[in-house]
Amino acid sequence: MLEHSHLKIIQALHTNGTLTEAANALCLSQPALSHQIRYLEKKLGIALWKKDGRTLRLTQAGNLLLEVANLVLPVLSQAEKTLKAYSEGCQGILRIGVECYPCHEWLNSVIGQFMQQMPDIDIDIVHKFQFSGLEGLLNHHIDVLITPDIIKKEKIHYEILAEYQLVLLVSEDHLLASVQQLKPEMLCKETLITFPVPLERLDVLVHFLTPSHLEPAKLKQIESLEIMLQMTAMKRGVCVLPEWLVDTRIGAFNLKKISFGKRGMYQKLYLAMRESDKTIPYISRLISVGQKAANSTFEK
Numbered sequence: 001m002l003e004h005s006h007l008k009i010i011q012a013l014h015t016n017g018t019l020t021e022a023a024n025a026l027c028l029s030q031p032a033l034s035h036q037i038r039y040l041e042k043k044l045g046i047a048l049w050k051k052d053g054r055t056l057r058l059t060q061a062g063n064l065l066l067e068v069a070n071l072v073l074p075v076l077s078q079a080e081k082t083l084k085a086y087s088e089g090c091q092g093i094l095r096i097g098v099e100c101y102p103c104h105e106w107l108n109s110v111i112g113q114f115m116q117q118m119p120d121i122d123i124d125i126v127h128k129f130q131f132s133g134l135e136g137l138l139n140h141h142i143d144v145l146i147t148p149d150i151i152k153k154e155k156i157h158y159e160i161l162a163e164y165q166l167v168l169l170v171s172e173d174h175l176l177a178s179v180q181q182l183k184p185e186m187l188c189k190e191t192l193i194t195f196p197v198p199l200e201r202l203d204v205l206v207h208f209l210t211p212s213h214l215e216p217a218k219l220k221q222i223e224s225l226e227i228m229l230q231m232t233a234m235k236r237g238v239c240v241l242p243e244w245l246v247d248t249r250i251g252a253f254n255l256k257k258i259s260f261g262k263r264g265m266y267q268k269l270y271l272a273m274r275e276s277d278k279t280i281p282y283i284s285r286l287i288s289v290g291q292k293a294a295n296s297t298f299e300k
Contacts, residue, residue: 002065002068004073004076005036006040006065007065007068007069007072007073008026008069008073009022009026009033009036009037009040010048010058010062010065010066010069011066011069011070011073012025012026013037013049013056013058013062014058014062014066017055017056018054018055018056019033019034019056022056037049044061046059046061047059047061047062048061048062048065049062071139074136074139074141075139075140075141081093081122081124092121092122092282093121093122093123093124094121094122094123094124094143094144094282094283094286095124095126095141095142095143095144096111096123096124096125096126096142096143096144096145096146096286097126097127097133097136097137097141097142097144097145097146098125098126098127098133098145098146099133099145099146099147099148099149100146100147100148100269101195101196101197101223101225102195102225102241102242102245103146103269105245106293106294106297106298107125107146109293109297110286110289110290110293111123111125113289113292113293114285114286114289117285117289118282118285121282126141126142133145133147133272134147134151134153134156134272137156137272137273137274138153138155138156138274143273143274143277143283144271144272144273144277144283144286145271145272145273146161146269146270146271146272146290147269147270147272148201148203148267148268148269148270149201149270150268150270150272155274155275155276156272156273156274156275157272157273157274157275157278158270158271158272159270159271159273159278159287159291160268160269160270161268161269161270161271161287161290161291161294162268162269162291162294162295162298163266163267163268163269163298164242164243164244164266164267164269164298165242165243165259165264165265165266165267166203166204166240166241166242166243166260166264166265166266166267167240167241167242167243167246167257167258167259167260167264168182168187168204168238168239168240168257168258168259168260169229169232169238169239169240169241169246169250169255169256169257169258170232170238170255170256170258171232171233171234171235171254171255171256172254172255172256173235174235174238174256176190176238176258177256177258179258180258180259181258181259181260181261181262182258182259182260182261183261184208184209184211184212184214185212185214187204187208187209187214187216187238188214188215188216188217189217190216190217190218190237190238191216191217191218191219191220191236191237191238192204192216192218192219192220192237192238192239192240193220193221193222193228193231193232193236193237193238193239194219194220194221194222194239194240195221195222195223195228196221196222196223197221199219202240203240203265203267204240204260204265207265208260208261208265218237220237225241225245228241229246229249229253229255230253232253232255233253233254233255242267242298243257244297244298269294271286271287271290
């Protein structure tokens with residue numbers, strides 16, 4: 001029978017690459033780890049790894065076990081955290097997944113208000129996923145997902161938290177700074193600075209450039225909002241951000257915001273959850289707090 005420790009061994013071998021580093025990560029001696037691997041392989045009747053110089057390579061069987069480990073270990077870890085929360089007198093733990101790069105400041109406000117109203121619920125925030133955020137939700141790695149994208153799936157329910165406008169940011173002395181309404185062809189010679197998200201999820205491409213069969217001269221992905229704004233201020237590119245996020249920053253960076261076309265470009269922010277969980281009281285409370293905080297922040 002496979003055990004929790006076996007899955008952790010396979011994951012450690014894959015993550016660390018060598019027996020010594022895997023043993024260190026697991027707080028084991030190298031001989032002890034080698035013994036456990038040999039025991040597991042004998043028990044299963046198949047090789048799980050092979051040596052490639054000093055590096056360990058998982059076999060086909062080892063990779064299968066790694067996939068199982070990646071699915072099961074996060075669930076077990078969250079179950080342990082929930083049980084610990086119970087033992088400390090909490091009602092449970094709410095695991096919030098986030099797929100919205102610009103939303104962290106807003107989320108901090110939401111979490112603060114939520115914890116004041118629900119002191120018996122612990123909070124865990126997940127920013128990066130082994131797979132996608134939606135798969136994390138379906139696989140019970142998280143309980144709710146904050147996302148700007150709605151992907152219809154069976155057993156998944158979405159609540160709208162807010163709607164906001166996206167704007168283009170340029171330096172005050174950029175050639176586009178005097179433009180009142182942006183046209184798609186105006187971005188064809190520009191470096192577009194974005195957060196590191198898949199291209200099919202970039203609204204400026206999907207809803208503005210692609211319908212006109214156009215694309216920017218270059219795409220540059222950056223995780224840091226501050227660096228993104230600094231590069232834009234130095235005319236290293238232009239960027240697209242929520243209007244509510246940039247209104248408090250454009251003065252400090254000497255930036256100009258420009259609307260997309262005559263109607264502007266708008267985005268919605270959703271809270272996704274499993275259909276079976278939408279009536280859970282503390283999730284309903286999070287929705288209420290999130291909507292109120294979004295209305296306060298996004299409509300300033």
